[in-house]
Amino acid sequence: MLATQAMLEQGIHVEGINFxxxxxxxxHTHAIRKKDKAKPKRNNALWVAEQLGIxxxxxxxIDEYKDVVINPKHxxxxxxxxxxxxxxxxxxxxxxxIEEHNFDFIITGEVVGQRPMSQRRDTMPVIxxxxxxxxxxxxxxCAKILPATLPEREGWVDREKLFGFNGRGRKPQIALAEKMGxxxxxxxxxxxxxxxxxxxxxxxxxxxxxxxxRRYELDDIMLLKVGRHLRPRPHFKIIVxxxxxxxxxxxxxRKQFTHLYTTSHPGPxxxxxxxxxxxxxxLAAQLAARFSQGKMAETVRVELHEKGAxxxxxDVTPLTNEEIPVEWYL
Amino acid sequence: MSHHQLDARRMLCPMPVIRTQNFVAKLPxxxxxxxxxxxxxxxHDIPAWCRIHGHEIIGTQEQDGELMISVRVGxxxx
Numbered sequence: 001m002l003a004t005q006a007m008l009e010q011g012i013h014v015e016g017i018n019f020x021x022x023x024x025x026x027x028h029t030h031a032i033r034k035k036d037k038a039k040p041k042r043n044n045a046l047w048v049a050e051q052l053g054i055x056x057x058x059x060x061x062i063d064e065y066k067d068v069v070i071n072p073k074h075x076x077x078x079x080x081x082x083x084x085x086x087x088x089x090x091x092x093x094x095x096x097x098i099e100e101h102n103f104d105f106i107i108t109g110e111v112v113g114q115r116p117m118s119q120r121r122d123t124m125p126v127i128x129x130x131x132x133x134x135x136x137x138x139x140x141x142c143a144k145i146l147p148a149t150l151p152e153r154e155g156w157v158d159r160e161k162l163f164g165f166n167g168r169g170r171k172p173q174i175a176l177a178e179k180m181g182x183x184x185x186x187x188x189x190x191x192x193x194x195x196x197x198x199x200x201x202x203x204x205x206x207x208x209x210x211x212x213x214r215r216y217e218l219d220d221i222m223l224l225k226v227g228r229h230l231r232p233r234p235h236f237k238i239i240v241x242x243x244x245x246x247x248x249x250x251x252x253x254r255k256q257f258t259h260l261y262t263t264s265h266p267g268p269x270x271x272x273x274x275x276x277x278x279x280x281x282x283l284a285a286q287l288a289a290r291f292s293q294g295k296m297a298e299t300v301r302v303e304l305h306e307k308g309a310x311x312x313x314x315d316v317t318p319l320t321n322e323e324i325p326v327e328w329y330l
Numbered sequence: 331m332s333h334h335q336l337d338a339r340r341m342l343c344p345m346p347v348i349r350t351q352n353f354v355a356k357l358p359x360x361x362x363x364x365x366x367x368x369x370x371x372x373x374h375d376i377p378a379w380c381r382i383h384g385h386e387i388i389g390t391q392e393q394d395g396e397l398m399i400s401v402r403v404g405x406x407x408x
Contacts, residue, residue, distance in 0.1 A: 046378040
């Protein structure tokens, strides 16, 4: 937002690009979970573009992004976050976009030293090089402490009016925002990608481990964001809706998965991912019963819709908390 | 002027916006599109996208958990 405003104040025409990878936090959880209904439903990229009065192009990179997540050349951060590869990828895509649309250069809001992986003094040139953007990549917020880029050398941009921020602190940025008259802004310190989340990353690692290969589809990564995931056996896991919004979201996947729900008591929708024999289905039904309002009942009736088979009913005893090893929870 | 329908049901934002953006890019000014969605976030995001790009929201309807957002394609938009 600040980098864009700095360019606009120099009379430069700016348009925004927002890449959708499938791992973006915003826009999903609020749409699913009832408890998040009170949160603002704005898409921050759209909101920022509207505040600044610029156009915004949202680009679906879900398929192309898979290679970044599965084979990151520079490795992962503390979780499954391939931050440096991700930045190289996005700047490369932005570079392709500006070439196609006859724009002259790319700006980002990066600041030297702000991120431990992708915004270090030694990794920032890697992004320029590997993205192919080279010196058409300008970082207005820290340009003064970096070598001059093409737009600065050519005089398209006045380097003297750029900034020399560095480090993890946000005070200079907040002061600049105030000076620019910007009082409301999106979360300034990341947290916008599920891959930086330890619990989510653990579920993704489990998915790959169970499948014996590192691959995913959009539905896979969406489902990792929703429900309680338990893996009672190596060859199957269950996804249990935690509330009405999640149950409704999971309902959209009923045709793709074996699924169960309690009929004698109110309870969640449970999807079963993997191959399950009769014993496994019995166990899944007992787990469905455990997470229903019949968890204290002697017997709970569960309707089972096995993929490719007629529905059937099972009468089961709910598992107790003590009977569910903590290791089952992903 | 033609009228179109776009199905973005069961998609979570920003996919309905992306689908709308890509669909509208192929249409001339004045055409109208009814975008069908189920993600309530689309009620915020599609109008915001329209305001940014010079399109007009000509109506929204909600029925049985499904939303229909009607858009008129603006001139000078891309």
